[in-house]
Amino acid sequence: MHCLSCNQIIVPEITWSNFILPDRLSNCCSTCSEKMSLIHDPTCSICGREQHSAQKICSDCSRWQANHRMKNLILYNRSVYHYDDFIKSIVARWKYRGDYQLYQLFTINFQEKFKQYFPKPPKPTYLVPIPLSSERLKHRAFNQAEALAQLLPYPSLNILTRTEGEKQSKKNRKQRIMMKNPFTLNRELPAEAKSVILIDDIYTTGTTLRHAATLIQQAGCEQICSYTLAR
């Protein structure tokens, strides 16, 4: 097997433990997986950013909490990796170059961390991947959030539609927060849905996820969390 990131052949090291209990096969070599830095505790209790101060929530989140409309809209967000230069370069290759299969680099960590962060979600729980606008989807040929959602053992619902033109990544923080809600609901939420987990690739300011959450809350779901690849 070859590493998806660096194309080196992966030679698994045989030890007594994996001789008896084989490891899960990974598409990522050990050098590359060391470079992808996981977020460890302690984290901000809302956005899941790693922080070592005494506060429970980070400064960004306390600003969100001050806004009465947005307050507690998302119960909590959790992310797998730090959004550092290495993850940035992989995500850029994945999303912008369109190397679809790179999502397999994250499979194991994305699944393990999900189990850790969402140990017992109420049943039934649905995943809602953040959509792309139709033009962007046609250009990219895949939706990265959907690719991530299909790694998780819950049904995903494509109930949101995105109507926007400009690229988000080209905006600054203020522009992003002031943005109009780019989503519309294209279908009703199933009535039995108690809990929804939004799935996206990157949590930057949290605006996108909160926009999506607003609509889902209006549709009648109370417990909304989000899970992203990087923060």
Next chain:
Amino acid sequence: MNKYANRYDGRLLLRSEISLDEITFLQLRNEKKFQRLSAFIQKRYSSQLQCRRCGNNKKHLLGIIPCQACKQTHHYCRNCIEMGRVMTCEPLYIWTGPPAKWPSQADPCQWSGELTHVQQRAAERIVQAIQAKEKELLIWAVCGAGKTEMLFAGIAHAIQAGKRVCLATPRADVVRELYPRFQQAFPNTTLVALHGGSGNNHDTAQLTITTTHQLLRYQQAFDIMIIDEIDAFPFHADQRLPFVTNRSVKKNATMLYLTATPRKNLKKRSNKGELATIFVPVRYHGQPLPVPRLKMTAQLARSLTRAKLPTIFWGWYHQRSNPNRQVLIFVPTIAQANHLTEPLQKNLPQQTVTSVHANDPDRTEKVQQFRNKQIDTLLTTTILERGVTFPSVDVAVIDAGHDVFDEAALVQIAGRAGRSPNDPTGEVIFFHQGKTEAMLAAIRVIKQMNKKACVINREKS
């Protein structure tokens, strides 16, 4: 129509790389000026797919994507994805309209320098090959022979005949270095320099200087293809690059290979007489190549683990014939370059010592500083083995028996010394713990070249 022909003839492009609006494009398609080609080639009786653009047929580099644009699950090429994604529903286009026409010129070459006797001989042979439309010619020229100047006459001939010429090299720095020189030599010819970061990768011209990777976007474009340093990484390591180069030339094109250290297969064909070869065994200043000395160093491994240079090295260092020369020290690994810098600086307190390697962000600045003599001693990995010229250096290789120092590398490293006519000699010394075949072969090749040079000089006088 000629405008489009000059822009698109010989190119293999994705629709997104053709900067025409949809209406013009459709019109040209209807007029059969563009032909559509499938993104992947499937050989008969084989299930293996091959990317039409980069020639990749490795399974792990052919991705599978559930495409939401065409609602089918199909392949895409991961190998050349840096240059835009090729996938089954994203075909490639070639120009099938009238061929490109370049303005005719009576005397395109404005270069006024003079060639030495040996260079002249090679230049004439190149012109002959181009005129007779020979298929291949190997130009086996030693480091510092003045290869670029030898090409000018041949290129001028081709341009006069309205042919399209490409000079491909594995490295982007070489493209950047050659561009101004060609601009001066051929001021009235359309000229374009292509490399990953050049930003003008959709320009076309009669004379193209490019990295081998950029040839991915060409198909049957060139009449003359000159491949510089054909033995260098990544050209010889990546089998797809020869595929791309061969595709980018026209059917009866002339291929010229330039190298100082041909690899086995070329050497074999040359020795058998299958590949026409012209030797340029003399440097442009006429002095013989410095022959490396071997120095057995029993304590080498021990001193290296202690991050020290062996005592024998210091013995050599202090007894050099010309202590004013700068010193270039090659080490096999990046780790050793980093470890040895500090102790070396301690031993040479009055001098500036630094190290450079491929992952070094200040690489270009450091090389420039060394060239300006702001640095006295430079520790380097094999990245400086070729393509760089320092006027007056002595060269030492630490642990020359290491695998990274193959025959080609050692010959190139030895070729760094004695480049300037003001100081045409220089010392080259290999510190080793047992001779390897590579060291002996390198010395043998250098001596052979010097012998050939003697013969040529004798013929002349």
